[in-house]
Amino acid sequence: MKNIYSGIREQRRDTDTFTDWGGGSIDASERFPKKCLGRADRVFSQGLQCRQTNSVMALLSMEDSVFVLHSPLGCTGCCCMANDWFRVGQLHRGNYAMKNARVIVTNLDNRDIILGGEEKLRKAIRLAYTRYQPKMIFVFTSCSSGIIGDDIEAVVAEVSEEIPSIVVPVHCEGFKSKICASGYDSAFLAFSQYILKDAPKGETENDLLNLFAPPTVSYIDQTEIERILGDIGIRVNYIPFYSSLEKIRKIPNARASSAICKVFADEFMKELYEKYGIPYSHTIMPIGTRNTDKWLLGIAALFDKTAQAQEYIKEEYTKVRPLVEELKSKLSGKRVFICGGTGRSFAAAALIDDFDMKLVGMETPVYDNDTQSDLEYLNRLYGNFTLDIANMMPYEQVNLLSKLKPDVFIGVPVWAAKLGIPTTHILDIKRPTMGYRNLVYLGNKILYQIENPGFNKKIAAHARLPYKKSWYDEDAFKYIK
Ligand code: SF4
Numbered sequence: 001m002k003n004i005y006s007g008i009r010e011q012r013r014d015t016d017t018f019t020d021w022g023g024g025s026i027d028a029s030e031r032f033p034k035k036c037l038g039r040a041d042r043v044f045s046q047g048l049q050c051r052q053t054n055s056v057m058a059l060l061s062m063e064d065s066v067f068v069l070h071s072p073l074g075c076t077g078c079c080c081m082a083n084d085w086f087r088v089g090q091l092h093r094g095n096y097a098m099k100n101a102r103v104i105v106t107n108l109d110n111r112d113i114i115l116g117g118e119e120k121l122r123k124a125i126r127l128a129y130t131r132y133q134p135k136m137i138f139v140f141t142s143c144s145s146g147i148i149g150d151d152i153e154a155v156v157a158e159v160s161e162e163i164p165s166i167v168v169p170v171h172c173e174g175f176k177s178k179i180c181a182s183g184y185d186s187a188f189l190a191f192s193q194y195i196l197k198d199a200p201k202g203e204t205e206n207d208l209l210n211l212f213a214p215p216t217v218s219y220i221d222q223t224e225i226e227r228i229l230g231d232i233g234i235r236v237n238y239i240p241f242y243s244s245l246e247k248i249r250k251i252p253n254a255r256a257s258s259a260i261c262k263v264f265a266d267e268f269m270k271e272l273y274e275k276y277g278i279p280y281s282h283t284i285m286p287i288g289t290r291n292t293d294k295w296l297l298g299i300a301a302l303f304d305k306t307a308q309a310q311e312y313i314k315e316e317y318t319k320v321r322p323l324v325e326e327l328k329s330k331l332s333g334k335r336v337f338i339c340g341g342t343g344r345s346f347a348a349a350a351l352i353d354d355f356d357m358k359l360v361g362m363e364t365p366v367y368d369n370d371t372q373s374d375l376e377y378l379n380r381l382y383g384n385f386t387l388d389i390a391n392m393m394p395y396e397q398v399n400l401l402s403k404l405k406p407d408v409f410i411g412v413p414v415w416a417a418k419l420g421i422p423t424t425h426i427l428d429i430k431r432p433t434m435g436y437r438n439l440v441y442l443g444n445k446i447l448y449q450i451e452n453p454g455f456n457k458k459i460a461a462h463a464r465l466p467y468k469k470s471w472y473d474e475d476a477f478k479y480i481k
Pocket of ligand 1: 053071142143144173174175
């Protein structure tokens with residue numbers, strides 16, 4: 001029987017997936033293949049990033065679209081962040097008359113939870129059409145709509161008869177997965193089930209690459225990636241950030257697929273291979289020279305351009321290496337803690353190799369087969385370091401940071417800054433991070449923070465974290481059982 005992917009990462013059959021674990025990195029990499037990492041859970045949890053958030057973030061910049069959240073009002077909180085990214089992205093792309101994303105929420109309340117919310121959804125989709133006449137209307141489900149069992153498919157099928165817009169359900173109920181990347185998968189499942197459906201392959205465009213990119217990739221990173229690929233003769237169909245119906249319909253015509261993030265669109269690329277025979281490269285995020293090389297060579301091989309890419313890498317090195325070496329002389333030996341999404345954390349950890357820094361700790365939301373190969377590489381590079389498998393557990397993070405005392409924290413900086421540790425971001429949709437040129441910017445950003453720690457020191461002097469002193473002496477992983 002064909003293995004149909006449900007969009008829930010915990011249910012994938014070809015990998016074990018862990019979301020709750022803490023300990024040494026070497027211990028983790030030895031336990032995982034023996035299947036004895038342990039099915040743990042946290043008996044105390046400080047909240048997870050919701051799957052719906054990732055679905056909304058992935059799609060909110062789609063052109064000529066309206067977004068209907070079939071949820072209570074509170075679920076729209078994530079839209080503020082995604083809308084901010086959308087607005088900044090417009091500005092970076094030269095559009096100074098920035099617009100807000102068009103979001104409608106059905107505002108499910110107590111009454112709807114008892115009597116059902118289908119009528120509200122019908123009205124919301126009709127309103128989306130009469131108000132905006134978009135090409136696409138995305139309907140996001142929520143915990144509430146999932147728990148009460150509203151028949152989203154039936155409502156969508158019924159209203160689709162009345163209006164010319166393509167109505168696309170995105171099944172992203174938060175409670176169904178502890179892995180927020182499942183929300184990205186829900187968005188891609190929606191593309192394949194409701195937009196591409198049984199679309200034929202069409203004529204292959206031999207220089208065209210489907211490049212799947214999460215919304216956290218800045219415009220300057222997008223242009224750097226397109227520059228690198230363009231220089232070896234590869235054109236990019238960039239999806240889904242600032243994408244369109246036309247670009248989605250072009251997907252089957254590409255010669256190959258790849259993604260900027262390792263946990264983004266990986267299941268969708270498998271599906272495209274099975275359905276259209278489109279080969280794909282699934283390597284690592286292009287942060288740092290080693291990863292950018294690996295990422296580029298993976299794609300180049302699909303276009304028979306390996307030799308050309310190798311020559312190109314040499315040329316890029318001649319421009320970038322002297323600057324990286326200069327940064328390395330200043331950053332060498334600095335101790336680093338990294339926290340980010342799975343794809344970004346592991347890619348950024350290898351970046352530290354460029355600057356001869358020392359990895360002392362890492363927080364990643366998920367551990368699976370892909371992570372295992374990356375962790376084995378990092379263990380060879382740095383030896384043992386502390387690994388926390390956690391989707392946003394600040395209480396564990398501050399405990400670890402106060403013990404490990406890194407020279408710099410790379411990742412979501414809020415809590416580390418309150419401890420007075422120099423911080424910088426790699427999940428930065430407004431600044432450069434990826435490719436050869438942007439490595440220099442990133443290195444300078446890290447150095448700047450280390451040399452100018454005053455701001456975070458002042459924050460630490462005036463802001464208090466909400467934990468008792470005794471917590472910092474406890475085992476950080478005390479609540480993982
Ligand atoms: S979908 Fe569920 S987890 Fe996500 S914001 Fe709404 S209530 Fe929270």
